[in-house]
Amino acid sequence: xxxxxxxxxxxxxxxxxxxxxxxxxxxxxxxxxxxxxxxxxxxxxxxxxxxxxxxxxxxxxxxxxxxxxxxxxxxxxxxxxxxxxxxxxxxxxxxxxxxxxxxxxxxxxxxxxxxxxxxxxxxxxxxxxxxxxxxxxxxxxxxxxxxxxxxxxxxxxxxxxxxxxxxxxxxxxxxxxxxxxxxxxxxxxxxxxxxxxxxxxxxxxxxxxxxxxxxxxxxxxxxxxxxxxxxxxxxxxxxxxxxxxxxxxxxx
Numbered sequence: 686x687x688x689x690x691x692x693x694x695x696x697x698x699x700x701x702x703x704x705x706x707x708x709x710x711x712x713x714x715x716x717x718x719x720x721x722x723x724x725x726x727x728x729x730x731x732x733x734x735x736x737x738x739x740x741x742x743x744x745x746x747x748x749x750x751x752x753x754x755x756x757x758x759x760x761x762x763x764x765x766x767x768x769x770x771x772x773x774x775x776x777x778x779x780x781x782x783x784x785x786x787x788x789x790x791x792x793x794x795x796x797x798x799x800x801x802x803x804x805x806x807x808x809x810x811x812x813x814x815x816x817x818x819x820x821x822x823x824x825x826x827x828x829x830x831x832x833x834x835x836x837x838x839x840x841x842x843x844x845x846x847x848x849x850x851x852x853x854x855x856x857x858x859x860x861x862x863x864x865x866x867x868x869x870x871x872x873x874x875x876x877x878x879x880x881x882x883x884x885x886x887x888x889x890x891x892x893x894x895x896x897x898x899x900x901x902x903x904x905x906x907x908x909x910x911x912x913x914x915x916x917x918x919x920x921x922x923x924x925x926x927x928x929x930x931x932x933x934x935x936x937x
Contacts, residue, residue, distance in 0.1 A: 698926060699919035700734040734918050735910035744897040744921060748871040749878075752891050754798050760889070762837070762856065763799035763866040765790040766848055766877060767806015767818040769894075770825075778821030783870050785894035787822065790868045791829045793891070799866050802826060803855065805839040805848045817841070845877055845927075846936045849884035863887035870894035872921065876928045879937035 696702055704727060711723035733739060769783035780787065793799045804826070806818035817840035827833055839855055842848045856865070864887040869877050871892040878890050896917075900906065931937035 698922045699916065700730060700922075701915045701919070704730050704734075704915075732910070735912060735914050737905075737909070737911050737914060738907040740914045740917055740921075741897050741900075741906070744872065744917075745899070747875065747921060747924070748895060748897065749874050749890065749892050751895070752889070754793070754866070754889070754891065756796050756798060759797055760799050760864060760866050761861050762801040762803050763790055763793050763868055763891075764803045764805060764852055764888070765822075766845070766867075766869040766873070767804070767822070767842070768870075768873070770818055770821055772815045772821070776816060778816075778824075780825075783894050786868055786870060787825065789891065789893040791826065791831065793866060793868070794826075794831055794835070801835045801837060801861070802831060803837040803839065803852060803865075805842055805852045807839075807841045807843050807847075845873070845880050846931065848877075849881045849886065853884050853886065864889055866891050868893060870896075872896060872924055876924055876931065876937065879928055880931060883931075883935075883937050 707723055707727050707730065711720050711727065714720050714723070765786055768781075769786045770778055770780050772778055790799075790802055794802055804819040804822045806822070808815050808817055817838075819838045819840045823833075823836050823838060826836055837855060837859070839848070839851045842851050856863075867874075867877060867881055867886070867888045868891045871894060874890055874892040881888060928937060
């Protein structure tokens with residue numbers, strides 16, 4: 686049930702959804718006062734949530750600072766969270782927008798900073814009718830030169846909470862000593878830190894896949910509206926609300 690609700694929330698928390706609902710409300714409302722207010726609200730929502738500067742500031746504030754790990758210190762295992770790849774209708778795997786999680790994990794392994802890679806990720810599909818993401822990622826790590834014996838799989842999790850719970854069981858059963866290196870996108874890291882800490886992990890957070898970084902002023906980057914920010918805001922709001930929901934339910 687929690688998994689299904691999280692999917693519904695992703696839609697409800699999107700500013701695109703708010704704008705559509707406000708437009709429909711205006712269309713069918715019989716109150717002229719309400720219609721007048723909604724005529725002001727709808728363009729205001731659009732201006733705010735498509736403005737690149739507003740979203741940039743919010744995302745910079747949410748993302749943790751980058752972490753540098755010394756090549757002179759090694760860890761028994763690195764944990765990389767799924768959500769960076771998917772399958773098409775022919776069950777062919779492909780990398781998505783968060784592929785930097787793969788790149789940084791592979792870099793940590795080849796630099797000798799982590800000795801093993803634990804991939805945690807089942808399928809985020811609501812119908813659960815596709816292969817586990819971890820299977821595809823395992824093949825890609827092997828193609829990247831990672832020894833198969835150094836790869837551990839957790840293929841049943843559907844969300845961050847299950848990532849932590851199922852991964853803990855695997856690492857404990859294999860008696861792999863902490864601390865571990867936790868790798869996920871910077872936007873997803875704050876919630877992941879809370880969940881993995883609650884699950885009893887001893888780890889070093891290694892955020893990557895930064896969607897926003899400090900940059901110089903530019904007209905297009907601060908003033909010109911960007912439609913993609915409507916969906917970007919949806920994911921950021923989902924992370925914030927998701928952390929709150931995890932705390933309320935004792936998962937973080």
